[in-house]
Amino acid sequence: MHPAPSVIVFTTLSGLGFGVLIWLGLGLPAVTGWTAFAFFAIAYGLAVGGLMASTLHLGHPERAWKAFSQWRSSWLSREGVCAVAALIVMAAYGAGLVFFDTRLAALGWLGAALSLATVVTTAMIYAQLKTVPRWNTPLTPALLLAISLAGGALLAGQVGAATGLLAIAGVLQILWWVRGDRALATSGTDMATATGLGGIGTVRAFEPPHTGTNYLLREMVHQVGRKHALKLRIIAFALGYAVPVALILLPFSHALGALAVLSHLAGIAISRWLFFAEAEHVVGLYYGKR
Amino acid sequence: MTSLPETSGRKLGLVIDLDTCVGCHACVIACKGWNTENYGAPLSDQDPYGAAPSGTFLNRVHSYEVQPEDGTAQLVHFPKSCLHCEDAPCVTVCPTGASYKRVEDGIVLVNETDCIGCGLCAWACPYGAREMDAAEGVMKKCTLCVDRIYNENLAQEDRDPACVRSCPAGARHFGDLGDPDSAVSRLVEARGGIDLMPEQGTKPVNQYLPPRPRDRLDQRPDHGPDQRPERPAPDAPVALDAKGFLGWLDRTLDKI
Numbered sequence: 001m002h003p004a005p006s007v008i009v010f011t012t013l014s015g016l017g018f019g020v021l022i023w024l025g026l027g028l029p030a031v032t033g034w035t036a037f038a039f040f041a042i043a044y045g046l047a048v049g050g051l052m053a054s055t056l057h058l059g060h061p062e063r064a065w066k067a068f069s070q071w072r073s074s075w076l077s078r079e080g081v082c083a084v085a086a087l088i089v090m091a092a093y094g095a096g097l098v099f100f101d102t103r104l105a106a107l108g109w110l111g112a113a114l115s116l117a118t119v120v121t122t123a124m125i126y127a128q129l130k131t132v133p134r135w136n137t138p139l140t141p142a143l144l145l146a147i148s149l150a151g152g153a154l155l156a157g158q159v160g161a162a163t164g165l166l167a168i169a170g171v172l173q174i175l176w177w178v179r180g181d182r183a184l185a186t187s188g189t190d191m192a193t194a195t196g197l198g199g200i201g202t203v204r205a206f207e208p209p210h211t212g213t214n215y216l217l218r219e220m221v222h223q224v225g226r227k228h229a230l231k232l233r234i235i236a237f238a239l240g241y242a243v244p245v246a247l248i249l250l251p252f253s254h255a256l257g258a259l260a261v262l263s264h265l266a267g268i269a270i271s272r273w274l275f276f277a278e279a280e281h282v283v284g285l286y287y288g289k290r
Numbered sequence: 291m292t293s294l295p296e297t298s299g300r301k302l303g304l305v306i307d308l309d310t311c312v313g314c315h316a317c318v319i320a321c322k323g324w325n326t327e328n329y330g331a332p333l334s335d336q337d338p339y340g341a342a343p344s345g346t347f348l349n350r351v352h353s354y355e356v357q358p359e360d361g362t363a364q365l366v367h368f369p370k371s372c373l374h375c376e377d378a379p380c381v382t383v384c385p386t387g388a389s390y391k392r393v394e395d396g397i398v399l400v401n402e403t404d405c406i407g408c409g410l411c412a413w414a415c416p417y418g419a420r421e422m423d424a425a426e427g428v429m430k431k432c433t434l435c436v437d438r439i440y441n442e443n444l445a446q447e448d449r450d451p452a453c454v455r456s457c458p459a460g461a462r463h464f465g466d467l468g469d470p471d472s473a474v475s476r477l478v479e480a481r482g483g484i485d486l487m488p489e490q491g492t493k494p495v496n497q498y499l500p501p502r503p504r505d506r507l508d509q510r511p512d513h514g515p516d517q518r519p520e521r522p523a524p525d526a527p528v529a530l531d532a533k534g535f536l537g538w539l540d541r542t543l544d545k546i
Contacts, residue, residue, distance in 0.1 A: 001413070059407015059427025066404055067385035073292045076410055077385035130379065130490055131416045188489040189416070191354075196484045196498050197308075197366055201358035206365060209318070209350035212343045215421040219409065282487070283418035286352055286370065 001132065002222040003276035010054035011122060012269045014083075015144060017047030018115040019152025021090050025112025027103060028158055036097040042155065044087070051083060075128055079121035086114035119148045126275075133183035134279045143172040147240075147268055155261050159248050166264075170241035173271065177233060184280045184290060194285040205288025220281035221289050229278055232270055240267020292384040294377065298396035301468030302434055303374050303495035304454065305477055309502050310461035313353055313367030320456035321349040321371070321432070329437045330402050334425035346423045348372070348432040349453055361506055369462065371453065372419035372432035373486065373494035374398050380411035380420060380431075389429075396468070396495060397436055402428045416490045439464070467495050 020043035024031075031039055055061040068084070070077040090111035096102045123141035130136050150165035191205075192198020240263075247260035280290045325348055326333040335345035349371035357363045374391075378398050381389045388404035389411050391397070400411075407427040412420040420431045435451035438444060448455060454462040465474030474497075477483070483497035532540050 057408070059409075059422060059429075060405065063386065063404065063406045066387070067406060067408075070292045070385050070387050073382045074385045076383065076408065080385065125383075125410065128383070129413055131414060189487055193487050193489060194416075195354055195366075195368060196486055196500060197354060197356050200364065200501070201356045204355045204357065205352065206355040207353035209315075209347070209352050214344055214350075215346065215424070216412070216418045219412065219422070220418075281413070282416045282490070286418055 001276045001279040001281055002219050003273050004057050006053045006056040008269060008272045008276065010050040011144075011275075012050070012265065012272050013046045013053070014050030014122070015119060015148040015268070016151040016155065016265065017043050017045070017050060018083075018086065018118050019148035019150070020155045021047065021086065021115040021152070022112045022119075022149065023152045023156035023158060023161075025090060025093065025108040025110075025115060027105065027108060028161075029156060030103070032097050032101045032103070034098075036094065039156070040090075040094040040098065043090075047083075047087065075121055075124040079118060079125060082114055082118040082121050086111060086118050089114055116145070119145050131282050132279050133187035133189070133282070134180040135275075136183070136187075137176075137179060139172065139176045139179060143169065143176045146172050147271075151261075151264055151268065154244060154248070154257075154264055157257065159252070162248060163245055166241050166245050170237065173237065173241065180278065184282075187282070189282045189285065191285050191288065194282065205286075208287055216283055217287065217289075221284040221287060222277055223289070226278055229274060232274055236267045236270035236274065238267065239263045240271055243267070292381050292387050292389055294381055294391055295393040295396075298376075298392065298468070299394050300466045301374075301376070301396045301495045302439070302465070303396070303467045303474075303497070304371070304434075304451070305463040305465070305467070305474045305483060305497045305499060306369055307461045307463070307481075307499040308366050308368060309481075309499060310459045311351075311367040311369060312459050312461070313351055313365075314458065315351050316456045316458060317369055317453035317462060318347060318349050318351055320452040322347055324435060324438065324452035325430075325433070329433060330400075331423055331426040331428055331430065333430060334423055336424050344424075346421050346430050348419075348421070348430060350418075364501065364504060366501055369453070370417060370419070370486075371496075372398060372434075373417055373492070373496035374432075374434060376493035376495060377491060379414040379416075379490075379492060383410045383414045385410070397434045398431070399433055399436065400429050400431055402426075405429050416487050416492065417494075434464075467497065 024039055024043060055064055058064060067077050067080045071081045089107060093104055093107040093111050096104045120141050123144035126135040127140035146165060146169035150162060150169045153162035153165050191203040195203050197203050244260040244264040247256050250256055284290050322333055333346040337343050352368040352370060354366045354368055355363050356366055374396055378391055381391050381398060386404045386406055388401045390399060405428040407422060409422055411429055412422060420429050423430050438451060439449050441449060450464050454464045463474050463477060465472045467474055469475060478497045481499040483499050485494050486498060
């Protein structure tokens with residue numbers, strides 16, 4: 001799949017932003033006044049910034065409001081509904097903390113639940129696609145939720161939770177990669193089923209339909225990122241999981257904490273690049289590619 | 291509404307004969323010609339006369355080489371457009387309701403004024419049937435020429451999809467695959483029509499007729515070499531009862 005920068009920025013930043021909102025909704029840390037303002041500003045900057053980036057890849061962003069209508073059937077629509085509901089509820093909850101020194105606990109829990117639902121619905125957009133075997137697994141929402149909770153805990157200063165969650169996310173990441181490398185081969189879809197000609201013999205793409213490229217190849221048969229995949233995986237794992245854990249286990253300082261967050265964010269961005277660049281869409285089989 | 295209908299009254303679709311298709315791409319051109327100048331946004335081209343041409347097509351013809359375990363390889367031309375699946379994954383993922391499957395005839399369409407161009411439906415389609423138009427930013431797909439098949443301004447013989455109408459080999463057939471007695475259903479029954487990627491669970495309406503078994507050079511379909519009627523040698527005389535001057539010449543030369 002084509003690793004569009006807008007979608008990588010969106011899933012990375014929004015995942016972290018909604019992760020912070022989950023912890024803030026639970027009252028961890030129990031901040032009020034200007035401290036609360038700073039936490040909410042960062043969380044909203046990440047979540048809303050990511051959502052804005054996601055509209056950049058739309059052909060018609062001015063019609064984006066129509067995407068709230070199909071929540072009964074579409075995970076993408078559900079994501080939009082959950083995101084807006086979470087941002088509205090958490091804004092009311094945050095206003096109580098910042099301006100009135102009051103914690104409306106029930107509202108916070110609701111906001112945390114909606115933020116969690118936003119992360120899960122985002123993950124389900126990818127996990128639902130049978131056409132991309134690497135994504136089509138319950139491990140996808142598990143991984144994206146673990147990353148969001150871990151990053152949120154890191155940014156919310158929940159050192160104990162962050163350590164455990166980063167470890168869990170790191171394990172899920174490796175499981176996801178290992179499973180993903182076998183996913184297309186074990187999906188049962190290959191050139192034989194794609195063409196229905198497997199009963200005659202071995203199928204080979206002889207001529208593509210056109211001499212040039214097309215939308216399908218640009219969007220779904222991206223192969224550039226796969227060349228350095230192993231190196232990038234090691235870098236992503238180190239920056240995203242190992243380095244942040246090491247940094248927060250050192251005696252606490254704000255500088256080290258900030259470094260841990262930046263390292264985590266960079267690692268997750270690389271992991272997200274691979275999430276798209278390594279994903280094989282079955283339509284590539286019609287072109288003899290993967 | 292992007293929920294799928296429980297069942298559609300009719301199941302209009304195509305039957306594509308891989309045995310007959312000659313790979314001429316006439317259907318590709320006829321499709322683009324009709325669909326760029328009628329319903330909805332045109333099918334744009336980018337850099338059409340330059341070094342890297344690219345464009346939106348609703349129907350494309352692949353060619354595959356199939357190598358049996360023994361014997362010669364076989365070339366199969368493979369037209370592919372939207373299969374108007376009964377369980378169309380492209381429809382249910384649509385966040386705006388722009389994509390829908392018609393209850394009355396099962397055609398999968400896009401309402402372009404509702405399409406936000408997110409591309410998720412193209413991701414959900416295993417067949418590559420949907421292409422985002424680079425100029426318009428909306429999703430384009432085969433409409434089964436919905437503006438031809440019901441069009442009373444056209445002569446009856448033209449009320450077929452443009453690809454079917456233009457096929458010089460008769461490799462594309464259009465009809466109701468929900469009716470077991472229709473010509474297309476009987477064709478599928480007779481030739482063992484198949485679903486593409488059945489494991490994807492999309493239940494495509496369009497059916498593909500696999501190529502018939504080929505003759506092989508080492509397996510004569512008739513009685514074998516010994517039983518063929520004896521043929522005269524290539525230099526044997528054609529006329530044995532020559533008369534006149536040529537007859538006299540023939541007899542004289544025989545005597546020498």
